[in-house]
Amino acid sequence: MAEEKYKIVVFGAFGAGKSTFIQTLDPQAKHIEAECTGGSTTIALDYGRVQIGEKRVYLYGTPGQERFEFAREIIGKGMDGAILLVDVTSPVDEFVEHLSTSISNAHIPSIVFLNKCDAIGAQPDAAKMHFSGAETIIVSAKNRRESRDALERFIGKLRSHTREEK
Numbered sequence: 001m002a003e004e005k006y007k008i009v010v011f012g013a014f015g016a017g018k019s020t021f022i023q024t025l026d027p028q029a030k031h032i033e034a035e036c037t038g039g040s041t042t043i044a045l046d047y048g049r050v051q052i053g054e055k056r057v058y059l060y061g062t063p064g065q066e067r068f069e070f071a072r073e074i075i076g077k078g079m080d081g082a083i084l085l086v087d088v089t090s091p092v093d094e095f096v097e098h099l100s101t102s103i104s105n106a107h108i109p110s111i112v113f114l115n116k117c118d119a120i121g122a123q124p125d126a127a128k129m130h131f132s133g134a135e136t137i138i139v140s141a142k143n144r145r146e147s148r149d150a151l152e153r154f155i156g157k158l159r160s161h162t163r164e165e166k
């Protein structure tokens, strides 16, 4: 049986946990980053691969800083699905709204992962209400089992298709 391939792009604000999520799912994931106050930030992209049964999933993480809009547009080209990763330890702001609207306008399957649910001060219920029109899953990107289960649930909903090349 031919392998199915999916390009999935992870969107989210600065520090939402996109790189952590991809690294947790694929320890061999590649990441281009720069130092910033309090840690590091993605300046180009994250790239990881995950095998789910017959399905090969190519994960692309976008930079969360607002000024990298052009990078998000390029990385998003040809995606089969979009994940919006939301940090539930801080309120949903205008930028996250903007990402959510951009994903809706792309007319591709999408899902909201409510991240950092393990952290003190996490408010998943408030975030869940905010995205009441979308499917949401509670995760901690630091937890491999939770991250993988959430990804599997999303991939399972995507229309099955087979591609020669991506």
Ligand SMILES: Nc1nc2c(ncn2[C@@H]2O[C@H](COP(=O)(O)OP(=O)(O)OP(=O)(O)O)[C@@H](O)[C@H]2O)c(=O)[nH]1
Residues within 6 Å of the ligand: 012, 013, 014, 015, 016, 017, 018, 019, 020, 021, 039, 040, 041, 042, 043, 062, 063, 064, 065, 115, 116, 117, 118, 119, 139, 140, 141, 142, 143
């Ligand atoms: N407690 C907790 N911390 C998390 C979780 N996911 C990520 N973090 C932390 O949040 C911080 C930012 O995580 P990153 O994965 O770098 O976030 P990012 O979305 O890639 O950030 P940018 O590339 O700058 O947009 C790091 O200190 C992570 O360890 C989580 O599920 N729980």
Ligand SMILES: [Mg+2]
Residues within 6 Å of the ligand: 018, 019, 020, 041, 042, 046, 061, 062, 063, 064
């Ligand atoms: Mg990052």
